[in-house]
Amino acid sequence: MNWFDSHCHLKGFKDKGIVEEILRRAEENGVSRMTAVGTSSDDWEIYKNLSKQYRDKIFYSVGLHPCYVNEGYENEIEKIESYLGSETSPVAFGEIGLDYFHLPKNHNDALSIIRNQKIAFSEQLKIAAQYSLPTIIHSRKAFRDCITIIEQSGLPWDKVLFHCFSEGVDEIKELNDRGGLASFTGILTFKNNEFLREALQSQGIAKLILETDSPYLAPEPKRGKQNEPSYLPLMGEFLSGYLKVPLEEIAQQSYCNASEFYGLEFG
Numbered sequence: 001m002n003w004f005d006s007h008c009h010l011k012g013f014k015d016k017g018i019v020e021e022i023l024r025r026a027e028e029n030g031v032s033r034m035t036a037v038g039t040s041s042d043d044w045e046i047y048k049n050l051s052k053q054y055r056d057k058i059f060y061s062v063g064l065h066p067c068y069v070n071e072g073y074e075n076e077i078e079k080i081e082s083y084l085g086s087e088t089s090p091v092a093f094g095e096i097g098l099d100y101f102h103l104p105k106n107h108n109d110a111l112s113i114i115r116n117q118k119i120a121f122s123e124q125l126k127i128a129a130q131y132s133l134p135t136i137i138h139s140r141k142a143f144r145d146c147i148t149i150i151e152q153s154g155l156p157w158d159k160v161l162f163h164c165f166s167e168g169v170d171e172i173k174e175l176n177d178r179g180g181l182a183s184f185t186g187i188l189t190f191k192n193n194e195f196l197r198e199a200l201q202s203q204g205i206a207k208l209i210l211e212t213d214s215p216y217l218a219p220e221p222k223r224g225k226q227n228e229p230s231y232l233p234l235m236g237e238f239l240s241g242y243l244k245v246p247l248e249e250i251a252q253q254s255y256c257n258a259s260e261f262y263g264l265e266f267g
Helices: 011-015 019-028 043-052 072-082 107-131 143-154 171-178 195-201 227-245 247-261
Strands: 003-008 031-036 060-061 092-099 135-140 161-164
Touching: 003 227, 011 043, 011 143, 019 031, 019 060, 019 107, 019 227, 031 043, 031 195, 031 227, 031 247, 043 060, 043 161, 072 107, 092 107, 092 143, 107 143, 143 171, 161 171, 195 227, 227 247
Parallel strands: 003 031, 031 060, 060 092, 092 135, 135 161
Antiparallel strands: none
């Protein structure tokens, strides 16, 4: 049984010198593939090197996360294209998008940050469209604006994946109707998130994509602990019981769908 962690962050493990330990536990639990998702130039090179070292196991993406759209962000975006179009190219663009959850309380400061986030998002979507790359979207309290900007970008919707989906049935239907997809984290195992489980059911098992978003959002029964790719099967076990679907089917569907989205062979 193989699992694909479609979205994780490995820099913290690398910095602590425990990335090999993390990868060993992942392999022991059947997680044979993962995408290390870039957030800024602080991790792009790390993930590029890990993808070379662990070929066919670790894949990576590059993108400027909205929470890192700080002064000089234009220079960060300019660096991205140097990673594209080579033998060690990323499999995706991202994570990019909008985050209205972490805005400052000062109204004018918040408006300035939102403006810069929108510009950075639009500019990166243009690059993603130019290279026809699968694109990982970060949307927090900003679903409507994300939809609008993607619609204006020219990026095909079948290249769009809203990661860590945290909206409801109406939003996922709109996303799916346009041709986009959502991936789900361990928060779908939390007791009070029935609305999220309903959204997953609306998208359907046939389109299921799972992620840990490590080191964040560990699923039950590991909630509150540092998350890691080896915990991905815990989400599968929860869904198997909740949906009354064999665990093998959960693993296969999510593995194949993540592989297909990133343009990888299913092997």
